[in-house]
Amino acid sequence: MLEILEITEDIQNSCEELMHPDTSENLARRNSRSLAAMNEEGSAEGILVWMLKDKADKEGSEAELIDFKGLDKGVMEKLLNEYGDRTGEDGVDRSFFERAGMASEDRDVFLAAEFDLEEKEGRDIILDVSELGSLKIKKKKVPDSIKNIGELQELQFMQGITNCVLHEKTGLMDDLAVMPRDWYDPTVSSFVRTDGRINGFFLIHRTPSGILMPVLLTAIGPDSRMDLLNMLCYSINAAINTCPEGTKILIRRHEEEVYALASYLLPGRKGETVWAGNRTEEVSLF
Amino acid sequence: METGAIGYYIFTAVDLAALLINLRIIIDLKNIGGGVFAGVNPESRAKRTMFLLMCSLAMIENITSVINDIIIITMDIMYRFTDSVFLQVLQMVDVFLSGAVSTLLVLLWMLFVDHCVYKSLEHFKKRYPPYFVMAGIGILISAVSSCFTISISLRQETTMWAVVMVLDTFIVLPVLQLIFAVTAYRIVAGYQKERRPPLFLRLSVFIIPVVAGCVIGGIVHSSFASLGFAIGLLLTWKIQGNRSRYMDRDSGFYTQDFLRVMYDHLEKRGYLNGKGVIFSAPGNTDALVKAVSQLDYDNIELFLLEDGKVLLTTGEQKQEAMELIIRFVEACASETDPPFTVSTEIIERGEGESAGAFTERIIKYECGI
Numbered sequence: 247m248l249e250i251l252e253i254t255e256d257i258q259n260s261c262e263e264l265m266h267p268d269t270s271e272n273l274a275r276r277n278s279r280s281l282a283a284m285n286e287e288g289s290a291e292g293i294l295v296w297m298l299k300d301k302a303d304k305e306g307s308e309a310e311l312i313d314f315k316g317l318d319k320g321v322m323e324k325l326l327n328e329y330g331d332r333t334g335e336d337g338v339d340r341s342f343f344e345r346a347g348m349a350s351e352d353r354d355v356f357l358a359a360e361f362d363l364e365e366k367e368g369r370d371i372i373l374d375v376s377e378l379g380s381l382k383i384k385k386k387k388v389p390d391s392i393k394n395i396g397e398l399q400e401l402q403f404m405q406g407i408t409n410c411v412l413h414e415k416t417g418l419m420d421d422l423a424v425m426p427r428d429w430y431d432p433t434v435s436s437f438v439r440t441d442g443r444i445n446g447f448f449l450i451h452r453t454p455s456g457i458l459m460p461v462l463l464t465a466i467g468p469d470s471r472m473d474l475l476n477m478l479c480y481s482i483n484a485a486i487n488t489c490p491e492g493t494k495i496l497i498r499r500h501e502e503e504v505y506a507l508a509s510y511l512l513p514g515r516k517g518e519t520v521w522a523g524n525r526t527e528e529v530s531l532f
Numbered sequence: 533m534e535t536g537a538i539g540y541y542i543f544t545a546v547d548l549a550a551l552l553i554n555l556r557i558i559i560d561l562k563n564i565g566g567g568v569f570a571g572v573n574p575e576s577r578a579k580r581t582m583f584l585l586m587c588s589l590a591m592i593e594n595i596t597s598v599i600n601d602i603i604i605i606t607m608d609i610m611y612r613f614t615d616s617v618f619l620q621v622l623q624m625v626d627v628f629l630s631g632a633v634s635t636l637l638v639l640l641w642m643l644f645v646d647h648c649v650y651k652s653l654e655h656f657k658k659r660y661p662p663y664f665v666m667a668g669i670g671i672l673i674s675a676v677s678s679c680f681t682i683s684i685s686l687r688q689e690t691t692m693w694a695v696v697m698v699l700d701t702f703i704v705l706p707v708l709q710l711i712f713a714v715t716a717y718r719i720v721a722g723y724q725k726e727r728r729p730p731l732f733l734r735l736s737v738f739i740i741p742v743v744a745g746c747v748i749g750g751i752v753h754s755s756f757a758s759l760g761f762a763i764g765l766l767l768t769w770k771i772q773g774n775r776s777r778y779m780d781r782d783s784g785f786y787t788q789d790f791l792r793v794m795y796d797h798l799e800k801r802g803y804l805n806g807k808g809v810i811f812s813a814p815g816n817t818d819a820l821v822k823a824v825s826q827l828d829y830d831n832i833e834l835f836l837l838e839d840g841k842v843l844l845t846t847g848e849q850k851q852e853a854m855e856l857i858i859r860f861v862e863a864c865a866s867e868t869d870p871p872f873t874v875s876t877e878i879i880e881r882g883e884g885e886s887a888g889a890f891t892e893r894i895i896k897y898e899c900g901i
Binding site for chain 1: 646650651652653654655658659826827829830831832846849852853855856857859860863864867
């Protein structure tokens with residue numbers, strides 16, 4: 247008999263062997279939700295982790311399935327059934343995911359759960375830090391107003407984050423307002439200061455498996471375009487100088503602007519082929 | 533007395549009028565400038581300095597023109613030199629000075645507009661050096677061209693005279709002025725796209741008199757352009773003066789009286805409004821103002837209410853944004869020496885609640901610690 251439970255600290259350890267190494271750090275985040283299928287012996291037979299995301303038009307929210315695994319089809323079906331109920335409570339009106347190398351059994355389960363599946367180029371591009379050296383952009387001289395976030399005091403960081411949140415610039419971080427400075431790599435993440443105020447960030451998260459993932463690139467104010475470019479140059483230079491060879495960088499092209507920037511920086515570079523799933527959810531009103 | 537000389541009596545009167553207007557603004561700036569450009573921060577001082585510089589430049593041009601006019605009139609009375617080459621040279625000097633000063637005035641006005649919107653001196657240093665270079669080159673071309681014209685004029689080769697006049701005075705500098713004016717217009721248009729409080733800066737009160745003055749000045753005499761600039765500066769000064777009624781001089785925050793004005797303004801423009809945070813720290817108002825002022829971003833309005841409470845308003849923000857604001861101010865308060873306690877409350881306009889009723893509710897709001 248399987249029991250579907252929310253993943254809490256009590257059962258997290260038994261779930262971790264089914265999870266991707268970079269998933270567990272997300273479990274404590276405010277917009278994260280997770281389920282585990284636990285057997286009578288207290289072992290996990292399946293997990294499903296998703297993140298709630300605000301929609302651009304502010305009406306409703308979306309859920310991205312960031313990790314799922316079941317030891318058999320029946321487990322995944324049970325997890326997806328429970329998932330449907332939970333997302334309804336959170337007002338989610340669309341679910342989606344992208345996964346490379348999805349097994350045919352998993353595809354069958356998702357199709358049965360009324361997900362539309364499509365094989366296409368994924369939004370993520372992964373490159374090695376050594377490839378940054380071939381970007382022309384890295385040679386640019388960066389002004390003194392750009393520094394790494396390690397040089398910021400906690401209050402200054404908070405002030406800058408407030409500026410971003412008030413301008414609705416949150417990048418991949420829907421919970422930007424509550425995430426601590428430690429979440430971001432202090433050496434390669436950068437900020438811009440104008441007239442004593444923090445007016446922009448290029449925040450990069452280092453995952454437990456050591457992958458660098460840019461999560462926010464934004465600048466606010468009259469010189470924002472130039473500031474964006476300068477922060478980009480600064481962080482690229484910092485990564486080249488401080489990260490050991492073999493360090494991977496994951497660029498998630500989650501919106502048109504990032505797609506355009508990635509095409510400019512890495513012309514011709516394609517993402518891995520993935521299975522993309524989509525489902526419209528029913529929002530429960532009570 | 534010839535007809536041409538009678539015109540110079542009129543031009544002198546126009547120049548004198550422009551001079552008096554500029555003098556009046558400078559006297560006001562000296563006496564009450566600190567009130568109009570409220571706040572003790574460097575930004576307010578920069579705005580005041582820019583305005584003073586604009587009026588001083590305009591006055592220098594007025595004085596030169598008046599002296600020029602008086603010389604011409606005197607020479608006409610004494611020697612009947614109205615049509616002489618000397619007169620043409622004087623006219624040329626006057627036209628050059630007027631064009632150069634007008635260009636610098638529009639450049640300064642553009643900077644003033646930029647500063648009203650962005651309040652950033654660092655931004656000036658980054659963005660505007662090319663504009664200064666453009667103005668410098670324009671004025672240099674005009675100066676060289678004027679010298680060339682004068683030399684031709686002295687040799688009485690009047691055919692070329694007119695051609696060069698057109699090139700330097702009626703093309704190079706007006707084109708630069710147009711570039712600066714359009715830049716200023718775009719800065720303000722960008723500002724007004726988003727939800728913003730009144731800027732106390734109406735471009736039309738400067739542009740209309742200046743354009744009218746320049747057109748009449750181009751056809752009749754440059755003294756009308758000077759008058760146009762003087763009127764434009766005076767009206768801008770008057771409108772900026774309205775701002776001082778709603779600003780707390782020390783903090784640079786808006787006063788309680790401005791609350792209703794701002795809500796009415798936002799409502800008329802169709803912006804969403806009606807959410808804010810009230811902070812209260814009895815006995816520590818100055819420290820509270822210092823903490824909250826660190827959040828003086830362009831989409832935030834800060835008010836110092838009469839009982840020492842501080843109100844921060846912003847557009848339709850999510851709850852977590854408001855909570856972040858509160859956490860930031862509380863963190864500032866705890867790191868202040870000595871630390872103080874802040875009482876905070878998120879306040880939201882009720883459905884169907886008028887701007888006036890909401891304002892009254894904010895004013896009467898009791899924040900308990």
